[in-house]
Amino acid sequence: MTRIYNFSAGPAALPEPVLRQAAEEMLDWHGVGCGVMEMSHRGKEFTSIVAQAEADLRELLAIPDNYRVLFLQGGATQQFAQIPMNLLAGGSADYLVTGTWSKKAYGEAKHLVGALGGAVRLAGSTETAGFTRLLRTEELDLDPRARYLHLCTNETIHGVELREVSRLPDTGVPLVADMSSHILSRPLDIGRYGLIYAGAQKNIGPSGLVVVIVREDLLGHASPVTPTIMDYRVMAENGSMLNTPPTYAIYIAGLVFRWLKAQGGLAAVEANNIAKSDLLYDFLDASDFYDNRVEHDSRSRMNIPFLLRDDALNDAFLAGAKAAGLTQLKGHKSVGGMRASIYNAMPLAGVQALVDYMRDFSARNG
């Protein structure tokens, strides 16, 4: 078996030790005579798995006690609907649009606002700038009475990341952040947010799981239009188990959380992510052959899109990369070019192998 370096934007590479343990435990978890996939979600075995997963996540992110952790289904896309259903409460919400994903969230809120009542405002957009940077303070039009301010802190497709939330004026409005593609990549000040959500399939585990971290005072305001299963309060009261949760995905997420702790926690993980992304950005910036167009202070450590100066070489680049064991480098169709997603599970050696290949390819084709 030869494992490739998989640069997929998600579902994405998982840590090998996690996969090995999952394979070993597939038919028999801890000697109980069945695998995790076969366990009743109400039994003491699975209850211990989900409790440990939540405890480890709380430790990794230093989640304050007045926040609830929910393990839900439907991905970030379902959250795009669930957030206004639960939080709009007849008021107005602000949306920042800095890439494809925050634009989708804004679109879904607009789709539902007529039925929900209330209003949804565009409080700033970088669309005319091609989603190549963060919003500037003078571009913000924030409503201090908004129920919440929605943003996507890492735009997976455009490679734009907001790490310093202090760049946003603190109007006291709860921040609601889609962190799908960079959660757990560094320490985080959870207390600055009202609600954080993240589809699992990048830095957490398999697809089919979305983690929601929500401040308790935001629970209990769901519109009557809200399906019971989508009411955060109901799910919080039922420990995410009003119905059967995605048990196996939660188990894998728990193994990933333990792996992150074994790496030394999120400070160590961040140092590694800085080293990885610096390696690739420094190479890109020194090259005339490749180009990343995101402004320097807006660049993502997780998703690094780049273009070849000559588009006609794209297919040859991808074919050569695949032959070198470097896969899933094709950029999203909406932006073209290439994209390297280098989440936590991508080792520095993988980024080095990519840079070596890129240097060699440019030397042969420059």
Add this chain to the structure above:
Amino acid sequence: MTRIYNFSAGPAALPEPVLRQAAEEMLDWHGVGCGVMEMSHRGKEFTSIVAQAEADLRELLAIPDNYRVLFLQGGATQQFAQIPMNLLAGGSADYLVTGTWSKKAYGEAKHLVGALGGAVRLAGSTETAGFTRLLRTEELDLDPRARYLHLCTNETIHGVELREVSRLPDTGVPLVADMSSHILSRPLDIGRYGLIYAGAQKNIGPSGLVVVIVREDLLGHASPVTPTIMDYRVMAENGSMLNTPPTYAIYIAGLVFRWLKAQGGLAAVEANNIAKSDLLYDFLDASDFYDNRVEHDSRSRMNIPFLLRDDALNDAFLAGAKAAGLTQLKGHKSVGGMRASIYNAMPLAGVQALVDYMRDFSARNG
């Protein structure tokens, strides 16, 4: 490693060959250098996995061409909301209540009907009969102009199963059936239904996946209240991939479908299920020590609840069973006693081991 006989109602035992293959392929699927959990859902590898899973399911159930197969999230519980959101269209819907699950579906429709517009009717209930039998024709109050008639064809908690849909008068109203706990246990006349749904965690695969089989003319009637991700038409148009689907759960489901085909298809599977359930029911009916209170023509082949004549022996029964490698036999708290869930993956030898244990226990305690 000793595998126990796991009688969990769900998540439930899976076929050992399926788990062995999943473990073997965890780090490297078919030599591509990464596991299924790590694959982009848009890549050709995963696209082939989902296409094969759908093709095998269509073959097993002989699904007509004018039905769409959707692989969704949120379980049957989310369907309880999604169905009226998509199908009510300002009209009236009939609900049959024959146990906990159909009662929940009816409750969720009532919860949402104010926001959706239209009406929801109780068209028959066996609640006063303790959910121990199917509805009788004279108990039905069917609206021939209803948008749909909802029923649960196998009540997991009460052990009541409707196999002969001809017991219901055919008024031309589309039947919408929750088949979570007995789908794939026998051949089925799909054409008799408008929509069938089934949470995966009994006869299909892991939790976190729900399969919907829907007649095409029922697509496209969603209320404006419907989140985009919950609109069947949108999901059908996007091949269940408007967003990232629960990829690993779909892969495991696909392995289960192949395993069912290798058993000889659903006719052979049904014969095995008849043998298994007959073995247990015949034993129960011959016993003075144990009791199943479901009427004979209403008994489920999948979920078999039973009581010990002396409740005080329950704990000893469960402890002895566990020591004998027979687990998850405790009945649902709402009905008490015991329950043996004997889905497709439970071999006849497992039911025989249960009967042997029950005979021995009654001899020692009778």
